[in-house]
Amino acid sequence: MKNKSFGSRLIAAPYIVWSVIFIVVPLIIMFYFALTNESGVFTLANLASIGKYKKAFGISVLYAAISTLITLLLAYPMAYFMTKLKVSSQRMLMMIVMIPMWMNFLIRTYSWITLLANTGIINTFLGKLGLGPYKLMYTPGAVILGMVYDFIPYMILPIYSVLSKLDKSLLEAAEDLGSNGFTKFKRVILPLSKPGIISGVTMVFVPSVSTFYISQKLGGNKTMLIGDVIEYFFNLGPTYYNVASAISLVLMVMILICLFVMNRFSDDDDGGVII
């Protein structure tokens, strides 16, 4: 829309109003709280105190990185496999990927408890075979599993959309030039699907690193991710709004830096990260 007519502006107005109220204003409030003390005087003390929570930052980044990697390793073959199928089967599989997303994410996470618990479905089944019970729940593995499960559609979708639009003639050309299957994948398909991978990694890593609910329900509250620390402070009431905002601010800046670096990488190709 090059010529912004009055009409087109009018159409955009509700969204602009919406984003100002619910994105810009909250951000300003967050900045304000992060940079002031309880009585509203400017201070950097909140930001300086963040060192205390470096372990929570560390665990969050580690968990998020592991779950992003697992998600990628699972999602890429899945997306690739889907593109090889008949269109009707592709639609069918797409539905299967999407259906869990129709359900509330809290419920999906909660349902893992019924699966993983000592008295849960998996252990009951193993018990019938004379195995276990194994401690599946309240482990770091359970938290990572929860993240992988909750966020995997965000990895499959962008990779699938890139792969399905791949120009078939490029693959034929590669074959004509004598590439075997592996070389074709390594030198043609993989580089061309990079925008999808980058977009998928972003969409999985960012929510994973800031998540709080999954770690509480599947980790048994025995550790705290940085999202848990923020939530804990907010629940304790207004005295902690400043430090909680400071942590949020730092987390946000970290994420923005990561995104910036990643975007630079994708710019080398034809860019265009779909977020």
Place this chain on the structure above:
Amino acid sequence: MKKLSAFAVIFVILLSLVFSGCGYEYAELNLRAEYARDLEGTTLTVYNWGEYISDGSDGMLDVNREFEKLTGIKVNYLTFESNETMYSQVKNGGVNYDIIIPSDYMIQRLLNEEMLAKIDTSKLSNYDLIDEQYKNVYFDPNNEYTVPYNVGMVGIIYNSSVIKDIEHSWKVLWDKKYKDMALNFNNPRDAFMTAQMILGFDLNSANKSDWDKAAELLKEGKPNLQAYVMDEVYGKMETGEAAIAPYYAGDYLTMAETNPDLKFFYPQEGTNIFIDSVCILKNAQNYDAALMYINFLLEPDIATANAEYIGYASPNTAVIDNENYYYYGNEILYPKKENMPKVQYYHDIDDEIRSYYETLWIDVKLD
């Protein structure tokens, strides 16, 4: 568009099917006091804990509806999840609340900040029903500001089908025998309490090193625990997922209804007792209606319905001595004098110590 409206219509029909048949039938109440209708048409705003009043579910009394019918006063009933949320709402929220029902330490804070109005108990004809042992408590030594509503103590629940003999001590949460079987509170004050009791500390210690020692003990016990939980304790204990958990006596009774294997004891080191009391705020808009409401809550029929619905101990002698009361003579809710555990109340802790232990809790979690 047709599809959309069809969807909406069917959704509404299904909803109305689900919620039909919810008509409430008023009960025949035997009332001790007289209730004038001179405040008819006014509104009373009550701010209470969630699920903390008999609300007409399962064929029980709907206390607020009965009060409205009796007096013509409209009850605007709102609920909170924690003393702290209640506090910040009352302090900064836009609503003018008349009645609030906080716990002991929060009442102490509200009184320090002069936010509560005096309650002239001589105007409450049912006040004589309050048991003497719940009068003159530390936060209101002369009974000028509060009327007790509910009382409770923390104890330990265990599953007797898994554990036969258990030491009656907080130490069971640290016992290697019960690795991965025990739960603890997922809030700092109560979790610290379990450690403070073992160490023999004052729960309201102003000494940071006491809190440090308690935190060390909690860190030591963390690998032994299955999880830190709050409300999830119900499901975990009822299904046998966990075998030991500290929680409130009244909630234990609810769990034992589902799983009769669950047993309960008060640890020998002592425990925490709480009282939730009815207060009127200084800026109440409808003070006289508030008095009337408090007197109504003290009515034997109403107090019994509430005590049965909530399941905590009632400070109302008309409930305790009522042979038809569901928990009549229950020794967990109302232990005999000789079985009464050593108890400590929570007091309002000064801001510095409070933020100290609230931050220590993160250290415990991140250890």
